[in-house]
Amino acid sequence: RKEVEQDPGPFNVPEGATVAFNCTYSNSASQSFFWYRQDCRKEPKLLMSVYSSGNEDGRFTAQLNRASQYISLLIRDSKLSDSATYLCVVDNSNSGYALNFGKGTSLLVTP
């Protein structure tokens, strides 16, 4: 079983739609969780961290369910510029550093 699993998509949604991505992780001892965004032929960039209580940043909401080992990202009022690949990232380190990346979910927002 892959350590971090994501639905690869692609998700094709019209502008203004709400879309949700899911991610599951296998290591119950995982400490930290992130969503990264990667535009086509560009490097990944941090979109937001995911906190236990859930967190929101504008149109983006991230949630964590430790019991189910599940992370989600919700994008409201999708914009054309949201088209990208969204990477789920899990940090398994108790000490040191060990980020595991999912393969990413591809989103295409259409006019």
Next chain:
Amino acid sequence: SAVISQKPSRDICQRGTSLTIQCQVDSQVTMMFWYRQQPGQSLTLIATANQGSEATYESGFVIDKFPISRPNLTFSTLTVSNMSPEDSSIYLCSVLKFGELFFGEGSRLTVL
């Protein structure tokens, strides 16, 4: 933030040759890493580049194939040795700064 420059941005190489990728950061950082992103695959950590000592390699990656240098806190190189078509990939330098992982734009390598 951290600004990371990688060279070359892309290259096409012949089987059996070696290529060295350079990574320059605009500030001193303790943690520097090399990742690989193969088509349709997730980012995979190759190694942690340690300043002043040998790199720490992840399972499946060895120093003979991917020698790494880290002469100071702002610079590192990754060499892909004795290349084969299976090494065709994007290689990304990254640094950890203030708890966030920043990436270079990547070096796209095609091996013929």
